[in-house]
Ligand SMILES: NC(=O)C1=CN([C@@H]2O[C@H](COP(=O)(O)OP(=O)(O)OC[C@H]3O[C@@H](n4cnc5c(N)ncnc54)[C@H](OP(=O)(O)O)[C@@H]3O)[C@@H](O)[C@H]2O)C=CC1
């Protein structure tokens with residue numbers, strides 16, 4: 337069988353990281369992104385950087401950038417890496433161009449992107465995927481992976497083999513709904529990180545910020561219990577114990593969490609990148625999902641609701657919060673509820 341051909345729909349941080357690794361391994365990859373971003377690839381090529389190994393550069397002639405969904409026509413796999421707010425439109429645009437038998441894979445955060453893609457692409461195979469680590473566009477034409485981690489996807493042998501050949505660690509999972517709920521617990525930190533204005537390592541190193549995340553996770557875990565959802569265990573700590581770990585004093589936390597905190601100084605949440613570039617954030621599909629799920633089960637989530645409001649305020653008028661300020665604000669919201 338010939339090697340699979342790939343298209344990446346939404347060639348930003350994650351899309352360039354995944355597509356760049358596949359192109360580096362010799363796969364035929366079309367990167368579909370915005371005109372300005374694709375011009376950068378045409379002019380500078382793409383550098384894949386990580387503190388785990390030396391950076392590698394793909395010269396412009398090793399890349400196939402494109403700006404319209406028709407460029408995905410020849411692909412066996414279309415990796416969808418747009419932000420959640422762009423999923424439905426991207427799927428609608430893609431629908432008339434998909435090759436027969438093409439498989440669409442969502443490597444996005446949130447709970448509902450695979451379902452949105454399935455609804456817009458009836459009869460197509462759509463797989464849920466998950467990226468557990470951070471990637472930032474550290475400078476034009478460079479995407480930087482700031483921590484190690486293993487991609488997850490619903491089983492597909494050809495896809496898994498290609499990702500592994502591209503030196504991307506990947507695990508096939510049959511419990512992707514539980515994986516996505518576990519990832520959402522992690523992503524509740526995106527808002528805290530974005531409002532802190534700090535690199536992830538510095539923000540997570542401060543107890544007050546971690547306690548903000550712990551408050552969010554406790555509400556989320558209560559909502560999951562009410563909904564009968566058991567999030568997958570993705571690391572050494574069971575999801576139900578993570579808030580206790582986050583509450584620990586800094587020195588104890590650093591010792592206990594050393595293995596799960598191999599984050600370099602460049603790593604930032606994708607929501608920080610959105611705020612920095614003046615783009616709308618994914619807050620409504622992260623904290624917003626917890627608020628909605630809890631409400632459906634008669635629970636209130638004042639902390640997640642307040643953070644949602646604060647992020648929307650920061651979208652309109654940028655501001656950062658110190659850890660003690662944010663923790664006091666969230667505790668006040670909880671007390672007032
Ligand atoms: N960055 C990270 O560390 C991680 C991100 N994720 C998730 O991965 C997904 C992608 O995130 P990320 O890579 O950071 O996002 P980016 O914003 O960096 O990349 C998405 C890119 O796709 C472009 N785009 C949107 N719609 C289309 C379209 N129809 N055609 C062509 N291009 C389009 C966007 O342009 P424009 O902005 O103009 O819409 C943007 O440049 C999100 O769900 C995120 O939560 C998951 C794990 C880690």
Ligand SMILES: CC(C)(CO)C(=O)C(=O)O
Pocket residue numbers: 445467468469470471522523526536604605606607
């Ligand atoms: C990997 C992680 C949790 C990093 O914050 C992320 O998913 C994001 O930034 O969106």
